Amino acid sequence: MKENLPIDKAQKNFDSSGSSPLLSYKSQDKLALYLLKGIGLFIIFILALMIYLLFDMSSLALKEYGLTSFIKTDWWNPVEDEFGALSFIYGTLVTSAIAIVVAAPLSIAMALFLTVVLRGALAKFLGLLVELIAAIPSIVFGLWGLFYLAPWVKNSLTPFLKTTLGFLPLFQGPSFGIGLLTAGIILAIMITPTITSLTREVFKAISPLQKEAALGLGATKFEMIKIAILKPSLSGILGACVLGLGRALGETMAVAMVIGNSPVISKSLFAPGATMASIIANEYAEAEGELHLSALCLIAIVLFLVTFIVNFVARMVIWRNNRRVKK
Amino acid sequence: MKNVVLTILMLCGLSAHAITKINGAGASFPYPIYSKWFSEYSKLNKDVQFDYQAIGSGGGIRQLIKQTVDFGASDAPMKDKDIKKAAWPVKHIPTVLGAVAIAYNLKGITRSIKLDGETLSAIFLGQITKWNDEKIQTLNKGLKLPAKDILVVRRADGSGTTAIFSDYLSTVSKNWEDKVGRGKSLRWPTGIGAKGNSGVTGAVKQNDGAIGYIELAYAIKNKLSVVSLKNKAGEYKLPTVQGVSLAAQNVDASKGLTTSIVDASGKGVYPIAAFTYILLPVHQGENLKFVKEFLNWALTKGQNYAPALHYAPLPNKFAKEVLKQIK
Numbered sequence A: 001m002k003e004n005l006p007i008d009k010a011q012k013n014f015d016s017s018g019s020s021p022l023l024s025y026k027s028q029d030k031l032a033l034y035l036l037k038g039i040g041l042f043i044i045f046i047l048a049l050m051i052y053l054l055f056d057m058s059s060l061a062l063k064e065y066g067l068t069s070f071i072k073t074d075w076w077n078p079v080e081d082e083f084g085a086l087s088f089i090y091g092t093l094v095t096s097a098i099a100i101v102v103a104a105p106l107s108i109a110m111a112l113f114l115t116v117v118l119r120g121a122l123a124k125f126l127g128l129l130v131e132l133i134a135a136i137p138s139i140v141f142g143l144w145g146l147f148y149l150a151p152w153v154k155n156s157l158t159p160f161l162k163t164t165l166g167f168l169p170l171f172q173g174p175s176f177g178i179g180l181l182t183a184g185i186i187l188a189i190m191i192t193p194t195i196t197s198l199t200r201e202v203f204k205a206i207s208p209l210q211k212e213a214a215l216g217l218g219a220t221k222f223e224m225i226k227i228a229i230l231k232p233s234l235s236g237i238l239g240a241c242v243l244g245l246g247r248a249l250g251e252t253m254a255v256a257m258v259i260g261n262s263p264v265i266s267k268s269l270f271a272p273g274a275t276m277a278s279i280i281a282n283e284y285a286e287a288e289g290e291l292h293l294s295a296l297c298l299i300a301i302v303l304f305l306v307t308f309i310v311n312f313v314a315r316m317v318i319w320r321n322n323r324r325v326k327k
Numbered sequence B: 001m002k003n004v005v006l007t008i009l010m011l012c013g014l015s016a017h018a019i020t021k022i023n024g025a026g027a028s029f030p031y032p033i034y035s036k037w038f039s040e041y042s043k044l045n046k047d048v049q050f051d052y053q054a055i056g057s058g059g060g061i062r063q064l065i066k067q068t069v070d071f072g073a074s075d076a077p078m079k080d081k082d083i084k085k086a087a088w089p090v091k092h093i094p095t096v097l098g099a100v101a102i103a104y105n106l107k108g109i110t111r112s113i114k115l116d117g118e119t120l121s122a123i124f125l126g127q128i129t130k131w132n133d134e135k136i137q138t139l140n141k142g143l144k145l146p147a148k149d150i151l152v153v154r155r156a157d158g159s160g161t162t163a164i165f166s167d168y169l170s171t172v173s174k175n176w177e178d179k180v181g182r183g184k185s186l187r188w189p190t191g192i193g194a195k196g197n198s199g200v201t202g203a204v205k206q207n208d209g210a211i212g213y214i215e216l217a218y219a220i221k222n223k224l225s226v227v228s229l230k231n232k233a234g235e236y237k238l239p240t241v242q243g244v245s246l247a248a249q250n251v252d253a254s255k256g257l258t259t260s261i262v263d264a265s266g267k268g269v270y271p272i273a274a275f276t277y278i279l280l281p282v283h284q285g286e287n288l289k290f291v292k293e294f295l296n297w298a299l300t301k302g303q304n305y306a307p308a309l310h311y312a313p314l315p316n317k318f319a320k321e322v323l324k325q326i327k
Helices: A007-016 A025-057 A059-065 A067-072 A086-117 A120-133 A138-165 A180-205 A208-216 A221-230 A234-250 A253-258 A276-283 A290-326 B002-018 B031-044 B057-065 B080-085 B117-124 B134-139 B160-172 B174-179 B196-206 B216-221 B241-247 B287-298 B301-305 B316-326
Strands: B020-026 B048-053 B071-074 B090-105 B151-155 B192-194 B210-215 B228-230 B273-281
Touching: A025 A059, A025 A290, A059 A067, A059 A290, A067 A086, A067 A290, A086 A120, A086 A180, A086 A221, A086 A234, A086 A276, A086 A290, A120 A180, A138 A180, A138 A253, A138 B196, A180 A234, A180 A253, A208 A221, A234 A290, A253 A276, A276 A290, B020 B057, B020 B287, B031 B048, B031 B090, B031 B287, B031 B301, B048 B287, B057 B071, B057 B080, B057 B273, B090 B160, B090 B196, B090 B216, B090 B241, B090 B287, B090 B316, B117 B134, B117 B151, B117 B160, B117 B174, B117 B228, B151 B160, B151 B196, B160 B174, B160 B210, B160 B273, B192 B196, B196 B210, B196 B216, B210 B216, B273 B287, B287 B301, B287 B316
Parallel strands: B020 B048, B020 B071, B151 B192, B151 B210
Antiparallel strands: B071 B273, B090 B210, B090 B273
16 A cells, blocks of 8 residues: 555655665655756757758858748759759648648548447557558658559559549649659558557547447437547647658658659649659769758758748647637 | 686687778669679688778768778769869779660560660650650661650669760760750759669659660669660660670770760770779778779679679770779
């Protein structure tokens, strides 16, 4: 019953039992606090160091082009040392948007299936399988995307999209299987486990009383899911999506292999594109000029900014939603 | 017990003392032949061990300047700007020759397609977009070419292969030199970018109507159809190890070892070929002697290992000249 004693009494008991501690308990607490503070500050320090390094390495390009004109320019020519980031920003945002549009409904449905429909060992096992997807290295995703997904997109998905949604400019033009759409789908598969497992935790946190109350009031299962599960966990779901989006924005290798790597802005989702992460991965190792290297580092800063802005906007949405729910 | 530990420690100390470790870093293109050389050489000279990191030519040059390696390796000669940054004079030692093959995928065409430099550059500039274009058709009399769209596939990552290919196109076509130019990363006017030789190989294999450039070894291993290319003597040549070696036979080694050998004159020459170099810092360090000894072996007996790995050996006369310069 020791756990139930007040702390000081427990300590006395412990003390009287024999050897005195090396440090007094008070200083132990203090030490732990300093240690934790130190670790926390260290992370901030590393982040600051990275940002400083990036700014330092990109200073040449920053001086040459300036941040705003660098962001606004849609032209990338390493031979002539002409660099602009707009097409990469576009590619990053479009592929991430496709990813979240495809992955969010799938993941939420999966999480519902695992918490509401399936129970027990089978649900645990399936949940584990979904989480295993997260453990697949992205280069494997990339190769799989290149050799299996891309031909499928070209031969099956594209004709289907063209006949059903072909009136939209998004789904016009030739498809080679490699392009923005394929990259978006790969990203969707990659972020599904993140969103699924987080959403599942959110659903699990809902008290069963709420569900039973909904059913007791005569709601069908579908209505119960709507009222008692989805509605109260909306901000949690949004939070999970933000984390998934974060991964999609920064994903490099898999995207570089299937996106087609052309720094152009095209209306069609079938067209090749390029993302900020993919251009850095592609050109950094063999970058020749100082300016080229520096421009790639500046892209990294822009990626930083874009990720920050997207996260900020998403958090604003969650925050406003929370406020509305509270009212 | 103590004695055993002591003996082990002493043995470790002895063996660590006896083996000289040589570090190198650079181009990934010659990695297969270099690693073969290093392992064969270590069998003959048990006291020298080579460690080579295939991090790319640009990385190799940077490591060399920072003096973290005993030798560098690069597909393209170092730029004067970079040579000035190095603490010592840098010697370029050609080791083997590499070739770039033009691979294509055209269903129903069994005979090898013939192209000349001008037509090839027009295809990669996006000016010729159909396989049955008049210019291609006149070069291939008696071959019924389909009216399919041409899909240009090229490297997305910065690469020595791209440097060789664009050097060739710039040499044979004024149009290409003005519009695109030479480099490891380019501003491509058309097509899709794939990652690495394997990426280009995959994209060509999957798309009927695709054309792309890859290292010779990849074309042979994957049994892709390759273009027979018109050389300066007016012959159409398929890429072969012999044809590539011939490209270097007329190079005068006494006039410097970094000459470009694309579109070389002479009979039987395959026109898209280049040396790959080991970069040797000429300083007083101890390890330099071992690297020189290794190069002596690599340029004589070592050359016999090249053809099996689809690299072209240096012509005998040329290799002798290079050996003279190493001393």
